[in-house]
Amino acid sequence: MNSPRIAILGGGITGLSAAYYLLREAREQGFTPQLTLLEADRRLGGKIDTERTDGFVMEKGPDSFLERKPSAKQLVVDLGLEKELVRNQTGQAYILHRGRLTPIPEGAVMGIPTRLSPFVTTRLFSPAAKLRAAADLILPRGNYDDDVSVGHFFRRRLGDEVVDHLIEPLLSGIYAGNIDHLSLQATFPQFAAIEEKYRSLILGMKRTRSPQANGGKPQGAFLTLKNGLQSLVDALDNALPPGSMRTGIRVKEVKKEANGYHLLTDYSETIAADIVIVTLPQPEVDLLFPRYDFLKAHHSSPATSVANVILAYNAEDARLEMDGTGFVVPRREPTTITACTWTHQKWPHTTPAGKALIRCYVGRSGDEAIVDESDETIVGTVRQDINQIMGITDKPLFTRVTRWKKAMPQYTPGHAEWVAQVRAGSREHLPGIFWAGASYSGVGIPDCIDQGKHAAHDALAFLQR
Known part of the structure; x- marks a missing residue:
């Protein structure tokens, strides 16, 4: 195989993961592509940014990742950093309620009650709200022909007060969004699956809780690195070929050519590529590909x-x-x-x-x-x-x-269908262009690593075809 030219746009965790796994898989297949990663900022890492000052380790972006989503921990292991892993300390978490810090009821999983006594005795809800939430035990399954909002789903199952006082602040913080405008299928599809399987959300969550959650010693669910998540970015940078990561270069437009793509930069440089993996925020995509309407967001909710x-x-x-x-x-x-x-x-x-x-x-x-x-x-x-x-x-x-x-990014109802449209349209009109990152299929570090890894695999499969 001739050495293909592969460009990755964006040097956040998605783009870096795509570069790392693409090179690793290509070498396993017996070749090394010409890889160029372009990042408009002067630094790599995107939202991951650690400051170390006077013994403090301070995260300016995300501070950790979920262990139950294995891709981030696996990347740490692949880079030889597993001895640097640190697990969070567990302890009581609180909700601000009428100006006072009130404990989140024990047994509440993402706000869904799975234990009776703590839910009955909490001051977070009125007696009427507790009775309304108990209706989940007898309500039938929802009949959703189309994607609905997270708020619509939970309000139907548990009532407005439980949603507004507990579920909304717990779930909306992940996306800094309004749960009444967030897509259930694109953000928390597991809850729809639990309802489908068990009918009652409360009974389903109770049956799917881990044994540890049902009485074992609590263990932190999050991991980070001793010297901050910037260590992960630095290790990826060091693992990639010198000169392949180019910072301070913004791509202004991607033009389709007979033999691939031309990337026009703000320095009037043109970079040729056979394949392009795009990990940029969706609004930037509109500028790079102005002639392709299927790429435009399906909604008007800005990030x-x-x-x-x-x-x-x-x-x-x-x-x-x-x-x-x-x-x-x-x-x-x-x-x-x-x-x-x-x-x-x-x-x-x-x-x-x-x-x-x-x-x-x-x-x-x-x-x-x-x-x-x-x-x-x-x-x-x-x-x-x-x-x-x-x-x-x-x-x-x-x-x-x-x-x-x-x-x-705000994943409004219909987001998953829009992502499918982008991928299908690209296969037909922009072959060799692959999409990954927080604008598409998840905003957490593991989600972004997964997307980068899958884009790398799909790009190499495209080359083989």
């Missing part, structure tokens, strides 16, 4: 902007009255922050002795204006919220504000 706010303290200045790992905030609460992690308790390795590290989040679908404010305004607003909620009044040692503009 959401969010900001991550880190506050470091001396431990005595940030004493918490409760033990735990943090809390989430329902939309109905009159605060700006949407969630808060007590990082020094959830990830003790990130914080030097005698210090405390708190991470707050602001911005969500329909409520993003704060993200455009100055650092001083954002920090001041966050400090006001944590003062009211946790009674922390002292000035932090230092703060960090990281904005992620239009970084959280």
